[in-house]
Amino acid sequence: xxxxxxxxxxxxxxxxxxxxxxxxxxxxxxxxxxxxxxxxxxxxxxxxxxxxxxxxxxxxxxxxxxxxxxxxxxxxxxxxxxxxxxxxxxxxxxxxxxxxxxxxxxxxxxxxxxxxxxxxxxxxxxxxxxxxxxxxxxxxxxxxxxxxxxxxxxxxxxxxxxxxxxxxxxxxxxxxxxxxxxxxxxxxxxxxxxxxxxxxxxxxxxxxxxxxxxxxxxxxxxxxxxxxxxxxxxxxxxxxxxxxxxxxxxxxxxxxxxxxxxxxxxxxxxxxxxxxxxxxxxxxxxxxxxxxxxxxxxxxxxxxxxxxxxxxxxxxxxxxxxxx
Ligand code: PBG
Numbered sequence: 001x002x003x004x005x006x007x008x009x010x011x012x013x014x015x016x017x018x019x020x021x022x023x024x025x026x027x028x029x030x031x032x033x034x035x036x037x038x039x040x041x042x043x044x045x046x047x048x049x050x051x052x053x054x055x056x057x058x059x060x061x062x063x064x065x066x067x068x069x070x071x072x073x074x075x076x077x078x079x080x081x082x083x084x085x086x087x088x089x090x091x092x093x094x095x096x097x098x099x100x101x102x103x104x105x106x107x108x109x110x111x112x113x114x115x116x117x118x119x120x121x122x123x124x125x126x127x128x129x130x131x132x133x134x135x136x137x138x139x140x141x142x143x144x145x146x147x148x149x150x151x152x153x154x155x156x157x158x159x160x161x162x163x164x165x166x167x168x169x170x171x172x173x174x175x176x177x178x179x180x181x182x183x184x185x186x187x188x189x190x191x192x193x194x195x196x197x198x199x200x201x202x203x204x205x206x207x208x209x210x211x212x213x214x215x216x217x218x219x220x221x222x223x224x225x226x227x228x229x230x231x232x233x234x235x236x237x238x239x240x241x242x243x244x245x246x247x248x249x250x251x252x253x254x255x256x257x258x259x260x261x262x263x264x265x266x267x268x269x270x271x272x273x274x275x276x277x278x279x280x281x282x283x284x285x286x287x288x289x290x291x292x293x294x295x296x297x298x299x300x301x302x303x304x305x306x307x308x309x310x311x312x313x314x315x316x317x318x319x320x321x322x323x324x
Contacts, residue, residue, distance in 0.1 A: 031050075033052045034054075035053065046201060069318060073112060076203075114157065114159050116153040137219055161189070164247075171235070172238075193252070194245070197251070199248045233262065269301050273312065297313075
């Protein structure tokens with residue numbers, strides 16, 4: 001045999017020399033769940049490495065992550081049912097606990113990057129990402145609400161605004177609103193190809209944000225479609241997105257790959273709650289070795305073409321790599 005691919009695999013050094021994909025902590029984003037109050041640190045049963053944390057615990061957690069070298073965070077609010085209404089008023093109300101917490105985090109730990117979530121669902125009494133009228137999720141009436149939310153978040157100190165709502169035209173509307181309010185340096189990470197997926201369950205448990213009626217299929221994408229993801233990406237890039245995201249990640253590696261091939265805009269991938277929960281549950285049963293299966297999973301997302309990976313495992317990944 002003249003060609004023996006195994007020769008290049010014979011030692012850690014030869015494997016190291018030819019390794020094609022390198023994942024580092026710089027590529028990772030750690031999502032965190034913020035709840036109003038003090039000294040709250042509640043484990044989320046369906047995603048038991050994640051916690052609902054009050055601001056004191058969030059600050060502590062960010063500090064710990066920062067010492068490990070993680071500097072990017074996505075923060076999601078858990079809003080009391082009594083504060084929810086049809087138009088998500090609380091999302092842009094001044095003194096909203098989420099916005100106040102962001103100001104505090106930014107003033108105490110300035111050299112980190114905070115990414116927001118723009119969608120109505122955490123604040124909506126209907127539990128949908130858009131404005132609901134007669135059971136229908138209306139696109140255009142949702143846009144001004146999202147803009148107000150985005151401007152309030154930029155004002156609070158978010159570095160990157162993350163529209164996750166899948167309304168048409170939201171990136172352009174938000175870009176204009178940010179620019180008009182003097183936030184031309186605030187970036188937009190658009191949830192470009194966000195699929196109507198069964199893998200968001202634990203997240204909706206965490207936020208208590210599941211739709212009260214119906215599903216999200218008239219705005220989130222059909223898992224069967226790939227060309228539609230390219231169209232969404234084209235629109236988002238034209239409308240001024242700084243990052244285009246695919247979500248979920250593992251079942252959509254082909255979409256990540258296509259977006260990376262077709263566009264120059266950096267690609268983010270969201271390794272969502274249900275995808276993490278699957279690994280945790282299998283590991284808990286002793287069916288998988290989490291310390292091996294988890295890094296393999298994140299690496300595969302990177303190899304598919306993601307520049308940025310949002311994962312609940314970000315901190316654990318860095319801890320594992322530190323110990324090597
Ligand atoms: C809100 C939002 C969701 C997620 C991120 N932002 C839930 C949804 O669209 O129903 C899911 C993230 C995860 O499952 O980890 N629009």
